[in-house]
Amino acid sequence: MKGPSTLAALAIAAASPLAALPPGFPVTGAHQIAVRCDEELEQRRKMLANMERRAGPGRILDEFNALAIRTGGFDDPLSVLQNAAPDEETRSAAQACLEKLVPFATELFQSPRLYARVEALKATDPQDQSYRRLLIENFEDTGATLPADKRGQVKAIEDELNTLSLQFQQNLNEVSTTVALSPAEVEGLSEDWRNARKRDAGGNYLVSLDYPTYGPFMESALNADARRRVWMAFQNRAADTNLALLDRALALRSELAQVYGFPDFATFSLRRKMAGSPQAVADFLLSVKSAVDEVEARELEELRQEKASLAGLAPADVRLERWDVSFLQQRIKRNRFHVDQEALRRYFPTDASIGFVMRVAEKLYGIRFVRRDVAVWHPDVRYYEVLEQGAKGEPGALIGGIYLDLFPREGKFTHAAAFGVRNGSVLTAQHPIKALLCNLNSKGLNQSELETLTHEFGHALHGVLSKTRYADQSGTAVRLDFVEAPSQMFEEWARREQSLRVLAEVCPQCPALGSEQLEQLAAARKFGMGVQYARQWLYASYDLALHSGAPRSALAVWEQMEGASRLGHVPGTMFPASLGHIMGGYEAGLYSYMWSQVLALDMLSAFHGDLLDAKVGRRYRHIILESGGSRPPQELVEEFLGRKPNSDAFYAEITGRR
Ligand SMILES: [Zn+2]
Numbered sequence: 001m002k003g004p005s006t007l008a009a010l011a012i013a014a015a016s017p018l019a020a021l022p023p024g025f026p027v028t029g030a031h032q033i034a035v036r037c038d039e040e041l042e043q044r045r046k047m048l049a050n051m052e053r054r055a056g057p058g059r060i061l062d063e064f065n066a067l068a069i070r071t072g073g074f075d076d077p078l079s080v081l082q083n084a085a086p087d088e089e090t091r092s093a094a095q096a097c098l099e100k101l102v103p104f105a106t107e108l109f110q111s112p113r114l115y116a117r118v119e120a121l122k123a124t125d126p127q128d129q130s131y132r133r134l135l136i137e138n139f140e141d142t143g144a145t146l147p148a149d150k151r152g153q154v155k156a157i158e159d160e161l162n163t164l165s166l167q168f169q170q171n172l173n174e175v176s177t178t179v180a181l182s183p184a185e186v187e188g189l190s191e192d193w194r195n196a197r198k199r200d201a202g203g204n205y206l207v208s209l210d211y212p213t214y215g216p217f218m219e220s221a222l223n224a225d226a227r228r229r230v231w232m233a234f235q236n237r238a239a240d241t242n243l244a245l246l247d248r249a250l251a252l253r254s255e256l257a258q259v260y261g262f263p264d265f266a267t268f269s270l271r272r273k274m275a276g277s278p279q280a281v282a283d284f285l286l287s288v289k290s291a292v293d294e295v296e297a298r299e300l301e302e303l304r305q306e307k308a309s310l311a312g313l314a315p316a317d318v319r320l321e322r323w324d325v326s327f328l329q330q331r332i333k334r335n336r337f338h339v340d341q342e343a344l345r346r347y348f349p350t351d352a353s354i355g356f357v358m359r360v361a362e363k364l365y366g367i368r369f370v371r372r373d374v375a376v377w378h379p380d381v382r383y384y385e386v387l388e389q390g391a392k393g394e395p396g397a398l399i400g401g402i403y404l405d406l407f408p409r410e411g412k413f414t415h416a417a418a419f420g421v422r423n424g425s426v427l428t429a430q431h432p433i434k435a436l437l438c439n440l441n442s443k444g445l446n447q448s449e450l451e452t453l454t455h456e457f458g459h460a461l462h463g464v465l466s467k468t469r470y471a472d473q474s475g476t477a478v479r480l481d482f483v484e485a486p487s488q489m490f491e492e493w494a495r496r497e498q499s500l501r502v503l504a505e506v507c508p509q510c511p512a513l514g515s516e517q518l519e520q521l522a523a524a525r526k527f528g529m530g531v532q533y534a535r536q537w538l539y540a541s542y543d544l545a546l547h548s549g550a551p552r553s554a555l556a557v558w559e560q561m562e563g564a565s566r567l568g569h570v571p572g573t574m575f576p577a578s579l580g581h582i583m584g585g586y587e588a589g590l591y592s593y594m595w596s597q598v599l600a601l602d603m604l605s606a607f608h609g610d611l612l613d614a615k616v617g618r619r620y621r622h623i624i625l626e627s628g629g630s631r632p633p634q635e636l637v638e639e640f641l642g643r644k645p646n647s648d649a650f651y652a653e654i655t656g657r658r
Helices: 030-053 060-084 088-109 112-120 126-142 148-173 191-195 211-220 224-235 239-259 265-270 278-311 322-337 350-365 447-464 485-494 515-526 529-546 554-563 592-607 614-625 633-641 648-654
Strands: 178-181 205-208 367-372 382-389 395-405 417-422 433-437
Touching (some): 030 088, 060 088, 060 126, 060 148, 060 433, 088 126, 088 148, 112 126, 178 224, 191 211, 205 211, 211 224, 211 322, 224 322, 265 278, 278 322, 278 529, 278 592, 278 648, 322 515, 350 367, 350 447, 350 485, 350 614, 395 447, 417 447, 433 447, 447 485, 447 515, 485 592, 529 554, 529 592, 529 648, 592 648, 614 633
Antiparallel strands (some): 417 433
């Protein structure tokens, strides 16, 4: 997933199922989902009962793999439909079914008989040993080793937590808030932007909160009060429903940790990550803070001066507000570096940009993308097969598939993420499939949207180029604080002149930026690093605080911590209600974005400045991407780099020295 945005924090079709199913999808419409759901649960329970009946380890890992393929092959596509189906009926049916299937995961990993079979297995080769270890951890963390009464308590907690997470995401997806603004209040916005908005009977523009609408508005709207109103609405997405869900989750996570005898959820959760402990994360965050603190202060002072000169006042007489930040940053970028985010869209047409990331991946990893005309859940969605590249560059053997669902629509997932559709497994010759759900501008991309596309594509490649024996360790199924490294590393290809020149290969008629313009683009990107990383630091510190010690009100902790930041807390805003990350797998893990980036930027050094070096690309594919979660990340990075990783490149990046 793309990290929480640092800006301000960041057609209904028929409900009938498609005639044919999209590749990897066992069901589509609401009716099919409802019919298949009970049967699916029953089949899983039968598989589980059969596995429990067998004695001794036998082929337990193969059995688990078969079960994982069955459950993932149903739940993952369902999760895509919950977040992307065009009709509300299907989204709700998918959510209801996922809620119904939730208890199975705890039933499976609380089975003492299965635990005993896995325990008894003498695994000899590294992939088997690694999968066995993962299963043991799952059993331990789901309560298989606890006494029966505590096992029941864990089951109730886990089941409720999973349901809360589904509800939180759904509430966020269904936000349909708009802010009505007069033509004078949208002054500063491009004609394209204005033409794309709906109007009410009085001629007011209805400003929705999806990224392509919200981002440019906050960067370009001249009217400060209009920016304030839109920003407030964005901060309060799902506030009426989600804060209560988050508080409940915090209480449950704390209870869960205590059942296992850990002081808090952070301690319980971090022992399974690269970081290992809350202290290690706190130390890391402290060094981030001290690196970016002054940079942030300097940048904010520049913004205040810009605001003052715009208003014809002395800097001491103006107050910098949160809804000023993007706007003033863009003004400085335009004036100082001649970078206009809206003008960039002409150079990065969306289709050409998609072709660009694919061509880069083809060159680096020796693969080919071929678009296939298959059934999809919405006309915007495209499907590509990923194939090996033959000796003459022709498409060869099938590797996997990627769906692209890139533009916003009502009821869709509001952020940017690579969803799984099907995990790969060498054991059963199953090809992996990924789906990118993003909210990009369909006409052309700005700098950050191009980075978002390459970022999510990096996740998709991690999933699709995986060659693990077991589906549970496929591609992105790595330790959470490593999962962002391949995607963050791939962002670099959207920044360097050498790689950006590849765009001309897929779009000869596209206008190209000159070297000087690209240099200015790079310089403009550096301006704002202090503000950006100070914000990332706040998110990560907030997340760690929420999951350390006794549970406290999520909003109260936020008000206090954001209140201590340079720009302060704006009363009446309830941002944690839309911080989907800490209800969607990044709980006690938001530091992962910066932690992974240390490794991402260090791995980049292996290219020695030549981002199109296919030899390094092939090695990266083989060591990092193909291994997925079957080996410890530290070991993979060391093998790829031929040395221990270090954080030099990361600190150079976040202080703008790179
Ligand atoms: Zn990501």
